[in-house]
Amino acid sequence: MFAAKFEYYKVNSVAEALQTLRAHNGAKLMAGGHSLIPLLKLRLARPAALVDISGILDLQGISVDDTTVHIGPLTTHQTIAASEAVARVCPLMAEVAGEIGDPQVRNRGTIGGNVSHADPASDWPTALTALNAQFVIQGTGALHRRVTRTVAAADFFTGALSTSLGEHEILTEIQVPVMNTAQHSAYAKMAHPATFFSVVSAAVVISMSGNRCTQASVVLGGLAPKPVRAASVEEALIGQDLTADNIAAAAAQVSNDLAGEVMGDIYASAEYRRAVAPVEVKHAIYHAAGLAHS
Amino acid sequence: MTTRIFGSGIRRREDPRLITGKATYTDDIKLPGMVYAAILRSPHAHARIRSIDTSAAAAAPGVLAVYTGADVEGVLKPIPCAWVVPNSDVKQVAYPAIAKDVVRYVGDAVAVVVAEDRYQAEDALELISVDYEVLPAVINPEAALGPNAPQLHADAPKNQAFHWVASGGNVDDAFKSAEVVVKDTIVQQKLIPNAMEPRSAVASWLAPMGELTIWNSTQNPHIVRFITCLVTGVPEHKIRIIAPEVGGGFGSKIAVYPWEMIVAFCAMKLGLPVKWTETRTENYVATTHGRDHIERVELAATRSGKITGLRATVYAGMGAYLSTAGPGIPTILHGLMYSGPYAIPNIRADVYGVFTNSTPVEAYRGAGRPEATFLLERMIDLLAVQLNLDPVEVRRRNLIPKFDNGYDVAIGLKYDSGDYQKALDTALTHTSYNRLRQEQQQLRQHGKYMGIGVVCYCEICGLGPSQVAGAVGFGGGLWESAIVRFYATGKVNVFVGTSPHGQGEETTFAQIIADELGVPVDDVEVVHGDTDLTPMGWGTYGSRTTVVGGAAVALSARKIREKGRLLAAHLLEAAEADVEYADGKFFVRGSPDKSKTIQDIALMANVAWNMPQGMEPGLEATTFYDPPNFTFPFGTHIAVVIVDPDNGHIDLTKYVAVDDCGRQINPMVVEGQIHGGVVQGVGQALWEGAVYDQNGQLLTGSMLDYALPRAHLLPDVETLSTTTPSPHNPLGVKGIGETGTIASTPAVYNAVIDALRHLGVTGLEMPLTPEKVWRAIHQQG
Numbered sequence A: 001m002f003a004a005k006f007e008y009y010k011v012n013s014v015a016e017a018l019q020t021l022r023a024h025n026g027a028k029l030m031a032g033g034h035s036l037i038p039l040l041k042l043r044l045a046r047p048a049a050l051v052d053i054s055g056i057l058d059l060q061g062i063s064v065d066d067t068t069v070h071i072g073p074l075t076t077h078q079t080i081a082a083s084e085a086v087a088r089v090c091p092l093m094a095e096v097a098g099e100i101g102d103p104q105v106r107n108r109g110t111i112g113g114n115v116s117h118a119d120p121a122s123d124w125p126t127a128l129t130a131l132n133a134q135f136v137i138q139g140t141g142a143l144h145r146r147v148t149r150t151v152a153a154a155d156f157f158t159g160a161l162s163t164s165l166g167e168h169e170i171l172t173e174i175q176v177p178v179m180n181t182a183q184h185s186a187y188a189k190m191a192h193p194a195t196f197f198s199v200v201s202a203a204v205v206i207s208m209s210g211n212r213c214t215q216a217s218v219v220l221g222g223l224a225p226k227p228v229r230a231a232s233v234e235e236a237l238i239g240q241d242l243t244a245d246n247i248a249a250a251a252a253q254v255s256n257d258l259a260g261e262v263m264g265d266i267y268a269s270a271e272y273r274r275a276v277a278p279v280e281v282k283h284a285i286y287h288a289a290g291l292a293h294s
Numbered sequence B: 001m002t003t004r005i006f007g008s009g010i011r012r013r014e015d016p017r018l019i020t021g022k023a024t025y026t027d028d029i030k031l032p033g034m035v036y037a038a039i040l041r042s043p044h045a046h047a048r049i050r051s052i053d054t055s056a057a058a059a060a061p062g063v064l065a066v067y068t069g070a071d072v073e074g075v076l077k078p079i080p081c082a083w084v085v086p087n088s089d090v091k092q093v094a095y096p097a098i099a100k101d102v103v104r105y106v107g108d109a110v111a112v113v114v115a116e117d118r119y120q121a122e123d124a125l126e127l128i129s130v131d132y133e134v135l136p137a138v139i140n141p142e143a144a145l146g147p148n149a150p151q152l153h154a155d156a157p158k159n160q161a162f163h164w165v166a167s168g169g170n171v172d173d174a175f176k177s178a179e180v181v182v183k184d185t186i187v188q189q190k191l192i193p194n195a196m197e198p199r200s201a202v203a204s205w206l207a208p209m210g211e212l213t214i215w216n217s218t219q220n221p222h223i224v225r226f227i228t229c230l231v232t233g234v235p236e237h238k239i240r241i242i243a244p245e246v247g248g249g250f251g252s253k254i255a256v257y258p259w260e261m262i263v264a265f266c267a268m269k270l271g272l273p274v275k276w277t278e279t280r281t282e283n284y285v286a287t288t289h290g291r292d293h294i295e296r297v298e299l300a301a302t303r304s305g306k307i308t309g310l311r312a313t314v315y316a317g318m319g320a321y322l323s324t325a326g327p328g329i330p331t332i333l334h335g336l337m338y339s340g341p342y343a344i345p346n347i348r349a350d351v352y353g354v355f356t357n358s359t360p361v362e363a364y365r366g367a368g369r370p371e372a373t374f375l376l377e378r379m380i381d382l383l384a385v386q387l388n389l390d391p392v393e394v395r396r397r398n399l400i401p402k403f404d405n406g407y408d409v410a411i412g413l414k415y416d417s418g419d420y421q422k423a424l425d426t427a428l429t430h431t432s433y434n435r436l437r438q439e440q441q442q443l444r445q446h447g448k449y450m451g452i453g454v455v456c457y458c459e460i461c462g463l464g465p466s467q468v469a470g471a472v473g474f475g476g477g478l479w480e481s482a483i484v485r486f487y488a489t490g491k492v493n494v495f496v497g498t499s500p501h502g503q504g505e506e507t508t509f510a511q512i513i514a515d516e517l518g519v520p521v522d523d524v525e526v527v528h529g530d531t532d533l534t535p536m537g538w539g540t541y542g543s544r545t546t547v548v549g550g551a552a553v554a555l556s557a558r559k560i561r562e563k564g565r566l567l568a569a570h571l572l573e574a575a576e577a578d579v580e581y582a583d584g585k586f587f588v589r590g591s592p593d594k595s596k597t598i599q600d601i602a603l604m605a606n607v608a609w610n611m612p613q614g615m616e617p618g619l620e621a622t623t624f625y626d627p628p629n630f631t632f633p634f635g636t637h638i639a640v641v642i643v644d645p646d647n648g649h650i651d652l653t654k655y656v657a658v659d660d661c662g663r664q665i666n667p668m669v670v671e672g673q674i675h676g677g678v679v680q681g682v683g684q685a686l687w688e689g690a691v692y693d694q695n696g697q698l699l700t701g702s703m704l705d706y707a708l709p710r711a712h713l714l715p716d717v718e719t720l721s722t723t724t725p726s727p728h729n730p731l732g733v734k735g736i737g738e739t740g741t742i743a744s745t746p747a748v749y750n751a752v753i754d755a756l757r758h759l760g761v762t763g764l765e766m767p768l769t770p771e772k773v774w775r776a777i778h779q780q781g
């Protein structure tokens, strides 16, 4: 529980951060430190240097325009949970943020650190995939020129604890499409009692015309190394009235989407996670559609 | 005085310093020239040490010394076990402070580094290279007793640490003639106590005087002094143990560990003060665990539900070595409580203490009684199912009727007082039990699983008569002492041998004094936790501090009152027989104006200008109180859960605790103890459990995996009480520190199983994770 020796740099701009990363082989960015510091203390991570980006003002805060919610990666879960603008234009984000960990975790942890760490049990990867978020990444190109690229959620998360972020890159913004009035969303999770990390979770965004589902985005978290889009469930929902029977039938389709690896641990086996995935999907659809629970 | 301070829920005076971060814990101690120790711990559950190379560590920056098992051998005596239960062939295997040849659990000490700062010490640990020959390990206590199990100690064949039997009546006959027998195997999973403050020690050795001082995170400084003397050879009068603020113990700070002995060794070798504080990760393997039983239990009864016999064979894991009080927990504090609040004529407990390759097992809040209560309450629910009776009805048919002064149970204890039926009725009325049952039926028809768990308990605490302590092999007395010192300015200090660490006795002892002596409660200060300042005591555990230590406080106060009365008679020039005391005043009977306040008397006694012939100056009294019996608090707890059949999720929706701890000194403190205890017990039922892999690696090695209770997962704990004073205690009090934990685990467990009763589910292993419940519902093995 005592970190191995490292150098520490506090930087004030993205340019400075990129430069410091380049100058120190094996350096690591630190945002809230809530995922990184435990790894350092257990000596599971031993970076030669830490580049503390928590003071970069440009990377903090939320702004909303007509089409997009722009979120700085250093924005804490709590800030998102409490943001009126977010609640208005993207209620799923407010809901998810409010269910992360506990007050200490929400006050300290950042959305950027969360997605960059890409813990399969965390909530943002699932929710942001369902919301079709875009990730803006800055790095250094030829002649030390700053280069910016934008990656879709589906490409950003590449596996357990792995993303498409390069070693010398920084996530500088997360862009989430503003939800329209026909869209409804909900997040359901079975939480691990120790941390509230998700064991199985489901993020659902549906468009409704009357009682009919016209569009659906359903993504599962917790059970696989990276978020799983439940395409079979989406397909089964679209064009259907959201009746109890139809919801149950659609949720049951999720097994088709879980053909790949499902993780198990001492708390919940892979078999169990598979079995309860439809339950969480069902809960989320019910809540999204504003239906009372059976 | 109109309102009495005894019995009023005044706020705990401990809390302001605790919640503002102003308390001084052992790790806050800083001494000039202090250096830091870090302990290298075995990564293997069982291995032979082929060789150790400490040279690189010794040469690392800031490192002052590296010591191994070879260095302490012969200097530190083995760590003794202090509860050698008689007639059970206890194997007191060698428990070296630092392992030399064999390590027996993940966490066993292999070496210690002392460096100028903590980081240097931690870094140097990585430079020690140990060549291990890994040996097979065994974790399950029943398997450890089996023929092919790896052997931990050459002098404990079959890993058997002891075998203890207790019985009353004729059990075998009861089973032969039984109309109904129910059987079950109960697993009491191993628990990690998780006191908020990890363990810590600072040792300082003054070589010219030969004096050793240890600041130590302990529940019982005087016992630490005693054992430090045995292990280090420093004579007892040259040892001072200070327990500063101690951030919770729950039993895990009873043991005298190798670690503080190692710290003392380092301080004595180097002539420098040395500090060691464990990390949380270290705490998970190096600080004692609780429970760890496998129990095979049978209950005999008549068809009408009258219990005629109970027998159990228990395999109790002791971990790799015998911790200070280890053997006493699953025997004296467990097997002897098999009657609970019920009249059971025939009982036998057959307990095997077993060595396993895991962290040693000690008391953990409730210590033996939670396991006994669980066992009994489980079996009664099974009997109810078997007989198709309401679980409350079965309990009612077996409860011991009300008694005020002594009831002998078959297994040999004499309970002090009890009114079990009243506690049960109070709980049933408060919860509208019959209505709950109707609601359960209705919900079931709609596919919703509601469960109700009812637990009646009676427990043994207020440990206890010293003669009994001797008879049951406890290596010390169990009396308590208190000095009450009244100053000239009217203020009072109370010095106690008990060592509270969160329970609130700084407040409640002051209330006792305020009540007995009629002084404002703020004029009383309680001093504890320092062997040089306080009189002898045996520590804070077994819900004994208020019962035994509080009695000593009250009796000292009464001695002061009597001396004060005599002095008052002298000053008032009245006959001694005519002077009375009431509400802080001494007055001549019939003429209340002729009076002296107790403060007047304190002033005169301290200056001693005008004392009666032969009376000593000063106003101070000491009492050594040895209780005539234990106390036996009791009560009924009811839990209600809703189980989601789709995913096995358990929602604990209601919790009602009716407890009887005799007279309550401070109802708010009582309630706090119940809340904390209940929550800890719920933790065992639903979330907690030390899980090991086959190689003896702890898989729940941090709070990421070991789930502690969280406030938002719990309902309000509704507390009610009945009051049945203990007939033999000077204050009429019984203990309340552990009742919550004792009752809540089976209450919640029984509620969950009750929710699944219509599916034929009769038992599951704790903790009751959603997956286990889901599997039971869906019968997926």
Ligand SMILES: Cc1cc2nc3c(=O)[nH]c(=O)nc-3n(C[C@H](O)[C@H](O)[C@H](O)COP(=O)(O)OP(=O)(O)OC[C@H]3O[C@@H](n4cnc5c(N)ncnc54)[C@H](O)[C@@H]3O)c2cc1C
Residues within 6 Å of the ligand: A028, A029, A030, A031, A032, A033, A034, A035, A036, A037, A073, A077, A099, A100, A101, A102, A105, A108, A109, A110, A111, A112, A113, A114, A115, A116, A117, A121, A122, A123, A124, A165, A169, A170, A171, A172, A195, A196, A197, A198
């Ligand atoms: C007890 C506990 C409970 C938790 N419960 C939950 C939960 O229920 N749900 C949930 O989703 N999460 C949970 N978390 C995780 C929590 O949200 C973390 O705070 C978060 O995942 C990491 O954010 P951080 O700012 O602390 O990142 P840090 O720890 O600072 O960094 C994490 C990683 O991301 C990298 N990084 C950080 N910022 C950037 C950037 N801008 N660009 C590139 N790389 C970057 C770092 O180099 C590091 O590798 C929990 C954590 C704890 C300790």
